[in-house]
Amino acid sequence: MKKIFENTQIAFALKSNNQLQLSYFLFKVMNFKLLVQLGTKILLLALKLHLPVQNLIKKTIFSQFCGGVNEEDCLKVVDTLYTKDVSAVLDYAVEGKINEEEFNNAFEKTLKIIEFAKERQAIPFAVFKPTSFGRMDLYEKTGNATVLTDSEQEEWSRVVNRFDLVCQAAHQKDVPVLIDAEESWMQTAADSLILEMMRKYNTEKAIVYNTLQMYRWDRMEYLKKIHQEAKQGAFYIGIKLVRGAYMEKENERAEENNYPSPICASKPATDENYNSALRYITDNLDIFSLFAGTHNQTSTYYLMELMREKNITTDDFRIWFGQLYGMSDTISFNLAANGYNVAKYVPFGPVKEVIPYLIRRAQENTAVAGQTSRELEMIIKERQRRKKT
Structure with missing residues (x-):
């Protein structure tokens, strides 16, 4: 290579x-x-x-x-990146919100980004975090099958409704939506909800994408599990692969609460997990679409080599490479210059x-x-x- x-x-x-x-x-x-x-x-x-x-x-x-303090601010960055064939994913990067007004604001922002993406070829995806639509504790309780109070059940119904309306808008406007992964203790509920959205809206191609953090040792098993469900249920799977961003928090919580850490035992194990997922997905592109989020050159070259071996064209719409704005420009811009699909995550907010x-x-x-x-x-x-x- x-x-x-x-x-x-x-x-x-x-x-x-x-x-x-x-x-x-x-x-x-x-x-x-x-x-x-x-x-x-x-x-x-x-x-x-x-x-x-x-x-x-x-x-x-x-x-x-x-990219800026709001969506309009980001457009200059979006247009500039696109002069070099690098696309943009506008990411409303406001975090740690806990009330309904803030959740509704993030929901409206996401719908607006979908509208932006529909009108601009330079913005191929929308994105949101599950906890921008609902409380972390509520995801954790739901994932643990804890009996919810009446008010909590109503609150969870609003979270589900936000997910559904966003995925519905993405489907109607033909704009794929990336749903980010967060802490493992809330992810079970998010995974179930996202899979439900895939069954509903990924009937023709991947519109809804879940994110798998491959520093978790259980994610390859999960990937194979949902693949079997998709084959049986006749729907497509969108996957964004990342290594993960909450390692210290995950290990500390596992130690404090005396349960096995969900994180791979070593960096090489994480790298192998990530590359195994790349291989598995590219082996099954009849069902999968991939957004490979990585700043790792070795994994990037590996995916390029897999594409070459399998005669997958560099501009196949089912495979995208992604990096964060402000980082790894040597990867992003050189990939784009060689004809690959590349998108920068461009965060914005006050x-x-x-x-x-x-x-x-x-x-x-x-x-x-x-x-x-x-x-x-x-x-x-x-x-x-x-x-x-």
Whole structure:
């Protein structure tokens, strides 16, 4: 397989020298775990004390990882990305909401994004998180088959209705919708609900996509299980594959509550799990469609090789590669330049409201072995290339 991810000229073609310098500074900071930990505490304290830091945040880490404060703000980013054949998935990145007004707001935002996607080829998917439509505790109780009170049952009915109306709109407008995965203790209920939506709306092709976090050792078994159900029920399956983003929280909770961790025992085991899922899905493209969310070059090359071996064209609509906005541009833009379907997750929301998302991005870049170093290495390489030209 030809190595294509070293071409920094293609990867950073959209970045000015000033933007490249900002990226260099941010990833340099994120290369030091203690600085990220200290910076996170200072940021949260400054917000708590209502200090005027939002403008600084917006010009730095927000501009690196977010598309804007609302959907309209993101359109410039969407259009710019699409000049290089990189699509966008608009992600309303406001988290931690707990009341009906906030859930309804997220629901309306999702419907609006579906409308955006219908009108713009550059936005091929919509997306939402299950807990943006309902409380975490309610998903956990439902997944554990806990008897709900009358008021909780009514509340769960509203969650189901939000799911159904969004998936119905996605089906009617022919816009696939990616439903993100979250903590394992709420995921059982989400999985059941998403599978119900697949049975209902994936009768002609994959419109509803569930997300499988392959750092969970049970996800390959689950993938095979729903495959058998789809064959028997004559519906299609959309799957977004990721490694996962809640590892520390999952392990800590398992230890505190004295149950086996749902997380694979090692990073190599997670990598093998992820690649096994890629292989299984591409072996069964008669039923599956895939959104491969990964910043891992090895897994990306592996999927490319699987496509080559199975004579799957680079632009087959059933296979998409995805990375987060502000990260892994060497993967995204070089894939697109070679004819593959690529989409960047482009988060948006009011600056203060997306702080939890931004903190997680900083922590992820610090925690994932080599992630920040790779980003820095490619940025430095491009800066040196530009100095020579």
